[in-house]
Amino acid sequence: MNIAQLFNNFKNTILTKYGSNPAKMLIYTGVLGWFLSSAAQVVAIAVNDKIPKEQKMFLIPQEIGDGAINVVSFFLVTSVIKNFASRLVSSGRLATPKIREFLTNSEINIKTKNGWKVLPGFDFSKFNIKNMTNFDQISDEYNSFKNGVDVIAMTLGSILSCNIITPILRNKYATNRQRKVLAEFNKPEIGGLKYPKGISMDTYQKQVTMKFSKPSASLKI
Amino acid sequence: MASISSIRNFSFLSAYDKFSCKITRVALDAVGSREKLPTISNPKTVKCIDWIGKNLSSAENRLILGASALLSQPFIDASNKDVDAKTRRYSICRTVAKIIAGTLTGFTIRKLCIKSIDAFTKLPSEIKPDMKFKNLRKLLTPTIKFSAEELAQYKNTLGTILALGIMVFTNFLIDAPLTKALTNLFAGKGDAK
Structure with a gap:
């Protein structure tokens, strides 16, 4: 295989993997971004002469904790929220009126006076709209809606994991680290x-x- | 031998995908199979959801994360009573500095990279006679069949990958020094008080 073929394969793989799934790309690149950013920040604190040594003992572990917890919580919380929202759409639990009409015509949903209902005994866990034989009829509407829901869920998940869970946990971790380091530092005095x-x-x-x-x-x- | 081959076949991402799907299944089971199905019937809301899916790239995502981080993280640091007042103040200053520096560079680099990728991912119909570097305009265009929406997401992905590569350097060259300068600026202002 020559370089041109390899390059074309690379482009086509990116297109097939992420062209129809932008939220997945946001998760993977987000994790990598946080990792790289934390590595740079640790160096920034270490070389900052204006931060006293005692504060560095808190700030460096805070940054390492921030990076590690960010990556883990991004993967666990953000991705689970995104997958949950994604499954709500793909199983037909959450839909737009056009998708509902399609599911009603395909005898998956029933239209009642108070809205749409699921057929009695219907098993959501095995159902995926994408696997329906007549999926092509609704593919454009479905893909747009699902991508939107995925990206919204991914963004909300990121806010929860990066801006709420991570700072709380990293502060706990950094505080413990600082205490241990300070205790070690002052061992002869504090006995x-x-x-x-x-x-x-x-x-x-x-x-x-x-x-x-x-x-x-x-x-x- | 069996264990060696199983290690070779182990893929972190696929194991992670399985884990995440399992959690999702448990969550969906907990929600239960509701008889009445939620339907987003407001056309404006549906349009808005579609627009977000099509137009929110990693650059805008970084901007949203940065803005929401400014609204939450300094307050979380300020309420951390486990550390002394001086450490707490440094921690708040650095958190704010880091968010500002990270968001500014992260958003700008991602946006510029996505724009650059777009310039070299043109369809034959988009190439005009007066364009510069005409031969290179299709360089990054995929060779298989795709929809307009898939192509837009492809450009975002490729732009984000390029941005991550560039950010390996800018994290050290711009992010970290800018964070340091802003931390010192904010901490210095606090000292003056």
């Missing part, structure tokens, strides 16, 4: 003080100061 759990960094530092500034018993009058 037997227990690993601080459930207290703020301010309280912890105050406790450390109090422990070592306490007057000894022999000095009591």
Whole structure:
């Protein structure tokens, strides 16, 4: 196979894989984008002289945690939400009036006074509109609608995973890392003080100061 | 031998797809098979959903994520009482700086790359006599049959892949220094107060 053929294969593969599934592409490229961005941010903090060492102990693990949690939550949360929305459309649970008419004509749905209903005993789990023999009649309407629903679900999923779940989890992770590193850093001074759990960094530092500034018993009058 | 061949055949993406489908199935089962089927009957809503599917590329997606990140992440950092006040302030400054830098570069590079790909993915009917680089205009056009919508998504995908390649460098050359400069700017302003 020569280079021209390989190049054509590459183009055609991209077209067949993502031409009809933009949300899938957004998920894969999104994950890769977050990974690359986090790697650069870790370097940015490490080389920033204006950030004190103590803050770097929080910010670097925060960034690593941010990247790792972002990638995992993007894959788990965003993709599951996207697949859920996608399946709602492909199983005929969610549709436009034109798709409903098509499903009614194909004897999958029944039109009633209060809207459309599913036939009694109908098994959604095995049904996919795309597998219907007369799918060509509705393919344009269906593909446009499904792509739109997929992209909306993917965007909402991204907002939930990247902007809500990730910052909460990465802060928890970075706080624990900072405490461990600080405890290790100040080991000779803090000696037997227990690993601080459930207290703020301010309280912890105050406790450390109090422990070592306490007057000894022999000095009591 | 069997285990070696099974490792070779293991694909992360296909395993992940199976996992995700299983979760989806469980979620759909939990929702149950409702007798009455939800139908989006407002033509404007249907049109809007179609438009989003056709026109929302990774660039716009990055912009939406950036805008929503500005509305949520600084507040999440501000409410993190597990760290001291100074660390919390640095964390907020850096989060805001990172969102601004990441969104600006991410959106711009993605948009420019998608535009560049579009310039070299022309159909024969789109090539005009006064166009420059006429021979290269079909360079990225697929050689198999496609619809107009598929071609638009193909351009978005190829543009996004190109953008990711470029962002390997710009993350270090633009994103990271810009984040650093903005963090120092915001943190410095806080210090002055």
